[in-house]
Amino acid sequence: MAPTQNLFLVAIAFAVIFTASTVHGRHNGAEDIVHSSCEHASYPSLCVRTLSSYSGPTITNRRDLAQAAIKISLSHAQSAAKKLAVVRDSVGKKKQEKAALVDCVEMIGDSVDELSRTLGVLKHLRVSGGSAKEFRWQMSNAQTWASAALTDDDTCLDGFQGMDDGEIKTEVKQWMTKVARVTSNALYMVNQLDETRGKPHDVHL
Structure with a gap:
């Protein structure tokens, strides 16, 4: 095989190894952040x-x-x-059950809107280069809406x-418990972002 071909193959092999190691490093970095940040969340395993x-x-x-935590919560909601x-729309005319479902649909609709607002704030959050007053105002909005x-x-x-326990109550409880738990974790992440801004030991923002 010609020397030029050998050099070409070596270059390709090096590029593949470099790319794989870079991706692996980023993956490990993300896992480290996730595990360390989730340690004291409301529901660590989740x-x-x-x-x-x-x-x-x-x-x-x-x-x-x-942002990822809010997106996950929004998706579940x-x-x-x-x-x-x-x-x-399919339930019978049991007044208490029907009323609870109507209220619940309204509540979850509000929750979707509030999580969307929270995400919008986080996407434009001035973690650096902006004034402390501006950051506090943005964080206050994000925390208020997530809460x-x-x-x-x-409330749902x-x-x-x-x-009385029944299929509908059981299903709604399962759905909303999951939503509430991921939202609780998301709120924790938002609060952590507020508390760790500018501290030397924190991950670069």
Whole structure:
């Protein structure tokens, strides 16, 4: 084989190895951030599981992590909203059950809107280069909306308290409990982003 061909093959092999090691390094970095950040979340195991399987952009810092957590929560809320709407429209005329479902659909709709607002703030968050006052105002909005979303999730579940157990109640409880838990974890990530801004030991924002 000619020397030129040998050099060409060596170059290709080096490029493949370099690319693989870079991707592996980024993957490990994302896993490190996820595991360390989820350690004290409301639901650590769920936090690690959902964020580790996140298929969006690579997580390289805490702002990425907070955005990913909100996106996951938003996705769960949107899915639950669709399911609840179907059940609401198909349920019989049991007044208490029907009323609880109507209220729940409204609550989850509000939650979707509030999580969308939270995500919008995080996407434009001035973690560097902006004033501390501006950052605090943005974080206050993000925290307020994420907290409101969690409250709405819990309020939906409260509407079924005291009601006889049944298929509908069981399904709604399963859906909304999952939404509430991922939203609780997402709120924790948003709060962590606020607390760690500018600290020397934090991941670069």
